[in-house]
Amino acid sequence: MSFASPVFLAALALVPLALAAQVVARRRARRFAVRFPAVATLAPLLPRVSSWRRRLPLALFLASLAALSLALARPHATVAVPREQASVVLVTDVSRSMLADDVEPSRLEAARSAAKHFLEEVPDEARVGAVAFSTDPHTVEAPTDDRSKIEDVLDSLSADGGTATGDALAAALDLVDNGPVARRPPAAILLLSDGETTTGRDPTEVARAARRLRIPIHTVALGTRGATIETPAGMVIPVPPDPETMRRIARLSGGQAFQAEDADDVARIYESLGSRVASKKEEREITVAFAASGGLLLAAAAALGLRGTARLP
Amino acid sequence: MSTAAASGATALRPPAGRQGPGPVPGALVEALDLAFVRRVGGVSAGEHRGAGVGSGTELAQLRPYQPGDDVRQIDASATARTGIPHVRQHVPERLLTTWLAVDVSPSMAFGTADRLKSDVADGVADVLGAIAVRRGGRVGLLTFGGPATRLLPPRGGRGARIGLRRALAEGVAPDGAGGEPLSLALVRAGRLARPRSLVVVVSDFAGLTDWARPLAALCARHTVMAVEVYDPRERELPAVGRLAMVDPETGERVEVDTADRRLRERFARAVSEERKVVAAALRRAGAEHVALSTAGEWARELGRRLA
Numbered sequence: 001m002s003f004a005s006p007v008f009l010a011a012l013a014l015v016p017l018a019l020a021a022q023v024v025a026r027r028r029a030r031r032f033a034v035r036f037p038a039v040a041t042l043a044p045l046l047p048r049v050s051s052w053r054r055r056l057p058l059a060l061f062l063a064s065l066a067a068l069s070l071a072l073a074r075p076h077a078t079v080a081v082p083r084e085q086a087s088v089v090l091v092t093d094v095s096r097s098m099l100a101d102d103v104e105p106s107r108l109e110a111a112r113s114a115a116k117h118f119l120e121e122v123p124d125e126a127r128v129g130a131v132a133f134s135t136d137p138h139t140v141e142a143p144t145d146d147r148s149k150i151e152d153v154l155d156s157l158s159a160d161g162g163t164a165t166g167d168a169l170a171a172a173l174d175l176v177d178n179g180p181v182a183r184r185p186p187a188a189i190l191l192l193s194d195g196e197t198t199t200g201r202d203p204t205e206v207a208r209a210a211r212r213l214r215i216p217i218h219t220v221a222l223g224t225r226g227a228t229i230e231t232p233a234g235m236v237i238p239v240p241p242d243p244e245t246m247r248r249i250a251r252l253s254g255g256q257a258f259q260a261e262d263a264d265d266v267a268r269i270y271e272s273l274g275s276r277v278a279s280k281k282e283e284r285e286i287t288v289a290f291a292a293s294g295g296l297l298l299a300a301a302a303a304l305g306l307r308g309t310a311r312l313p
Numbered sequence: 314m315s316t317a318a319a320s321g322a323t324a325l326r327p328p329a330g331r332q333g334p335g336p337v338p339g340a341l342v343e344a345l346d347l348a349f350v351r352r353v354g355g356v357s358a359g360e361h362r363g364a365g366v367g368s369g370t371e372l373a374q375l376r377p378y379q380p381g382d383d384v385r386q387i388d389a390s391a392t393a394r395t396g397i398p399h400v401r402q403h404v405p406e407r408l409l410t411t412w413l414a415v416d417v418s419p420s421m422a423f424g425t426a427d428r429l430k431s432d433v434a435d436g437v438a439d440v441l442g443a444i445a446v447r448r449g450g451r452v453g454l455l456t457f458g459g460p461a462t463r464l465l466p467p468r469g470g471r472g473a474r475i476g477l478r479r480a481l482a483e484g485v486a487p488d489g490a491g492g493e494p495l496s497l498a499l500v501r502a503g504r505l506a507r508p509r510s511l512v513v514v515v516s517d518f519a520g521l522t523d524w525a526r527p528l529a530a531l532c533a534r535h536t537v538m539a540v541e542v543y544d545p546r547e548r549e550l551p552a553v554g555r556l557a558m559v560d561p562e563t564g565e566r567v568e569v570d571t572a573d574r575r576l577r578e579r580f581a582r583a584v585s586e587e588r589k590v591v592a593a594a595l596r597r598a599g600a601e602h603v604a605l606s607t608a609g610e611w612a613r614e615l616g617r618r619l620a
Contacts, residue, residue, distance in 0.1 A: 033566055034556050034557065034558050034559070036423070036561075037423050037517070037519060037547060037562070038584065039563075039566075039567055
């Protein structure tokens with residue numbers, strides 16, 4: 001919570017002042033009590049009010065003072081608001097190395113189920129597209145409201161071929177780059193890859209272009225170091241992930257880099273990105289809430305105080 | 314002559330709002346005079362001269378002669394009329410000593426009607442003092458309930474009345490400065506008073522009823538009259554809204570909503586219970602009980618009750 005006019009927070013000093021004033025007033029009231037010799041007879045007959053009920057009106061009053069003082073300072077709260085028509089493109093690596101099973105059950109399966117979770121997490125207003133790439137980006141689906149279409153794309157993924165990260169990113173950029181930067185609805189790219197770029201354009205250049213277009217590329221480096229796969233020819237080749245390049249891509253484009261070593265990691269990352277990518281943090285002024293609650297507290301304090309004693313607390 | 318131990322800050326003070334006793338009709342004094350004599354005189358058959366008992370001049374009654382009567386008292390005209398010897402019985406003159414025990418505790422400085430309770434107490438003491446010094450009687454004063462106890466040994470004549478007035482003009486104890494309770498004062502009076510005196514206790518009889526036993530002891534040897542002074546608002550709360558009240562003697566502070574009718578009724582019931590207990594204790598001890606209010610004419614009420 002932040003305050004637009006923090007200088008008014010000085011009004012919070014009213015709270016201890018009011019408390020002190022009340023204490024002084026009560027002490028002065030003793031001097032003006034009526035002398036009555038039969039108080040000893042009267043005292044046991046008085047209805048007993050529990051001490052917290054006696055103090056309640058004052059406590060409510062002080063709370064209302066605090067709320068109104070905070071309202072004076074115009075508090076702002078940061079809330080996550082869904083972005084209008086945000087577009088997200090899921091760029092998924094389906095090269096042969098994705099068949100490795102260091103991530104249970106296989107890297108590809110983990111990516112698939114994580115992407116499906118992402119579809120559930122992302123706000124309804126967002127549009128999701130998909131790009132699947134190996135030697136080149138072969139499945140390109142423009143951002144759409146239709147979740148089932150993207151799900152079909154995800155289901156149809158199969159792993160084979162090399163890794164042309166740069167080309168895939170360029171294709172994804174193309175999908176969302178429509179119209180001038182200022183008026184375009186916000187967009188983001190989610191890249192999941194498990195290895196070095198083997199062919200195609202240099203992804204870092206594409207990342208720089210993405211930055212100019214104000215489209216962040218969030219990257220997930222999937223896989224563990226000692227992973228291997230078997231080629232059709234029977235050779236065992238290692239397929240370690242390439243986190244440095246991924247980090248660079250993310251940094252250059254203004255996105256975030258993640259590393260995932262098992263299916264849960266992937267799922268978690270996608271989940272958090274789902275709500276973040278398509279919504280933005282907005283500062284809302286919540287002055288009215290504070291003012292209204294302050295007013296209600298004051299009314300409650302007055303009502304309780306009048307019932308208990310003849311004066312406002 | 315008087316033993317007073319008054320120290321600066323806790324001395325007796327004339328209470329704020331003091332009104333004075335108010336007008337006392339002269340006829341009242343005369344009426345009370347006779348009433349008192351009848352009470353304290355105690356004519357009984359065959360009474361001989363005791364210590365300090367003399368033959369007065371006032372005729373109490375004429376009765377047939379009985380052996381042992383003073384023959385000088387035979388009334389000629391009555392004997393001639395009826396043929397049976399009659400003797401005059403005079404009101405025996407006794408050197409009557411009256412002790413006034415006056416309450417000067419802080420609760421006496423309270424009054425919401427015409428005057429304070431202490432004003433009524435002063436008036437009662439003044440009237441009784443006037444009566445007491447008639448026919449050579451004497452009056453003494455002891456005050457209780459304040460930080461300083463005042464004691465005026467019995468004296469006769471105008472000097473006694475002046476001394477009384479001066480002692481009572483000192484006032485009552487200030488708030489919070491309580492003192493000797495009634496029970497101890499009665500014990501002291503029992504020690505000071507010579508047998509067969511009249512002891513008049515003027516107080517509001519508030520607080521514990523622990524004075525019942527000393528009072529009974531006192532009544533056994535003297536004639537005791539208890540004058541209870543009260544204020545009508547002590548018996549019944551007025552409906553004046555919320556009040557903060559403080560007890561003058563203990564300083565206890567309460568907040569009271571007098572608009573609550575049930576509270577007022579409960580208070581009135583509780584007070585009347587207390588007063589009944591006090592009246593019963595006084596009756597059991599054998600003291601005569603007169604209750605005077607600060608509203609209206611206390612003098613008339615006193616005369617009505619005693620005459």
